[in-house]
Amino acid sequence: MEEVIAIAIGVLAASGVWLILRPRTFQVVMGLCLLSYGVNLFIFSMGSLFIGKEPIIKEGVPQDLLNYTDPLPQALVLTAIVISFAMTALFLVVLLASRGLTGTDHVDGREPKE
């Protein structure tokens, strides 16, 4: 399972970085999205990965780390998802404003000289 998660994070981050370095604004947005997915998975995996363990205390189950997973990374990831979602939405607005003002979707606001 660790390998699958690690490969997933790596692929997401690599495609994100590649897209961020592209010249079109929409590619940059997609890149930032993918990168934030990768980062979210990364935070999540920092609480160490288990199958069938919950972060919330249940009745009748001994309260030790053998039976539960670390709840903190899950709480952190929730915050990070919300924030990155809001920021991406804001970035989209600026992208549209830039497209409207400059007439091009190039990140520099003007087409490169041939």
Next chain:
Amino acid sequence: MSWMPHLIAAPIILPLFTAALMMLLGEKHRSLKAQINIISSLLGLAIACYLMWWVQDQGQAGSIGVYLPGNWQVPFGIVLVVDRLSALMLVLTGIVGVCALLFAMARWDRAGASFHALFQIQLMGLYGAFLTADLFNLFVFFEVLLAASYGLMLHGSGKARVSAGLHYIAINLLASSLFLIGAAMIYGVTGTLNMADLALKIPLVPEADRGLLHAGAAILATAFLAKAGMWPLNFWLVPAYSSASAPVAALFAIMTKVGFYTLLRLWTLMFSGQAGASAHFGGQWLIYGGLATIAVAAVCILAAQRLERMASLSILISAGILLAAIGFGQSGLIAAALFYLVSSTLALSALFLLAELIERSRSANEIPLEYDADPLPAAVEALHPPKGINLDDEQKAVVGQVIPWTMAFLGLSFIACALLIIGMPPLSGFIGKLNLIAALFNPQGLGVATEQTPSASAWVYLALLILSGLASLIALARVGMQRFWTPHERPSPLLRLNECVPIMVLLGLCVLLAMRAEPLLRYTADTAAMLDDPKQYVMTVLGAQPVPGPTTTSLEGEP
């Protein structure tokens, strides 16, 4: 003093509620919102001053205020902490905020919607980032202040602002991702996000995990360095700051200082002398990065033509000076750097405000906002009067000719700003730089002989301190001659009182700092001494007890 622990949260809660109130007021009632905003900002400044007074008044032992917002035991809940360093930054933020707001009330707050609400949220983020003592909480406050700054950056709209804003947002989103990765790695290794707890845990990290810890810290630091403006992570800064509207740019003068503050705070806590194998990790990088920042920015400032651009590059020079000063890891140097930080932040935000007034007096579209007309400044001949124009054409006696008060005000303020930024006597910029140099070569204080000779990087630092001053002198003198001494007739600009007062306040404070430098120097020396020995900070924060509530005892009785 029953108010005290609760007042620590006030600088965050006050702007939050003010911003919420302004949202409720909607698009209308602009002057009412402006009044509420200024009252709230002044109140915030008063609270910050009180916190500073409290921190200093308590003496050495209890001079750290701890507030537990969730009333949880310390390493588990989030913590707000005010110590000397935080209090200093709070007061500085308050001063710059009030001045920028006063300036904005003259003209700029009409340029777009929600200026006042965004301004308050920006203040909330800044205050929060200076107060929090928890790594993830720091991330949240960073996002709050960045979210507000995106809005403020675009305030007034226009092609140049949107283009620069796009880059600004993209780079900050990327830096936030790095922040999260770094914080997660540090949590994975140490199992805590509380800064004081981290300081305790880091010496105990097993050797096998130390590489991971250092990698996490380095990734985290990259995020802060991008915000603090270290070369080569600072290409976004100059276009963004020089195209932002004047009051916003003045407020942004403190934003790079947030990056510097977090680096100083985390580095002195996590990698202090007591951190075992991790002691002073990465200090060399800070020195080299800071030196490179100064060098690059000093070359760039020689080529800059617009005053806003010069102000942005001066921010980079001061960022480089501050970052390198941390890296040397000397208590005296950090004290001097903090004094320099206060003086340079005040001067730079005054320069941003002034730049707009000076450029306004030129015809509006002489140079398009987005690009400098020529890549390099015009040659010296351009400064000579054009042929055929006699400077005193009508043979008017120059003596006795009245200079309009506006030009006199702009000229004198410009000279004061320039002196402060260059670091020439008699203003406080000189005291700041002199102290840096003195502390660099006298690590144990003046008059105490040291065996070790200064390192090569210390000499480079000294040379760059002086050369960057020279570069600023050349650049600012050139722009001053172009703006104030050229013979073209132009109407003297119309200034409103609201626009002059903040500049006078900011520069007046710098004059005061020059005349009464000692209290602040003592304060920064105490601050640096506390940062040098984080034990007291750690013990005070970890020793904070939750307030027993009416239900606490009954809950503890249950299994």
